[in-house]
Amino acid sequence: MIDPELSVGERIDALLDAEVAEARASGDQVTQLTAEAFEMKRRPPREVEVQFSGGITQRCWSVSRGDGTYRVVYLPTAGYFSLCVESDFGPLDIGVHGPALGCFGSV
Numbered sequence: 247m248i249d250p251e252l253s254v255g256e257r258i259d260a261l262l263d264a265e266v267a268e269a270r271a272s273g274d275q276v277t278q279l280t281a282e283a284f285e286m287k288r289r290p291p292r293e294v295e296v297q298f299s300g301g302i303t304q305r306c307w308s309v310s311r312g313d314g315t316y317r318v319v320y321l322p323t324a325g326y327f328s329l330c331v332e333s334d335f336g337p338l339d340i341g342v343h344g345p346a347l348g349c350f351g352s353v
Contacts, residue, residue: 255291258307258320262288262346269347280351284318287311287350294319296330297338308337309346318349329353 252260269281291307296319298304307320312332319328319337329349330337342352 254307254322258291258309261320262309265346277347280347284310284347284350287313291320295336296321296328297333297335299339299341306337310350312337316353318346320346 249257249260266281266285269277272278287310289309289311291309293305294308295303296306304321304323306328307322308317309320309327310318315332317330317332317337319330320326321328321343324343326343327346327349328339329342329352331340332338342349
């Protein structure tokens with residue numbers, strides 16, 4: 247269980263640390279390479295407004311640097327990560343949800 251006294255950003259980092267550690271210990275080369283690539287793009291969590299279909303916006307937490315096309319964000323109300331596409335209006339949720347490495351590795 248993640249310490250409830252941690253800040254939101256620290257809790258997200260703890261989730262990411264656990265996911266990356268599990269991937270590195272998996273013995274699967276693709277999973278390990280995905281974790282390595284993610285760590286190169288990883289950033290300290292920061293709040294960002296994400297656009298969802300239907301014109302809905304939500305405060306989320308960006309956890310990877312955008313590559314000009316995609317970035318991974320954490321959706322606190324859902325408790326999982328999302329792959330977002332960069333747009334003129336900021337990150338746009340494209341419906342790819344789940345673990346951070348799964349979202350990151352889907353591009």
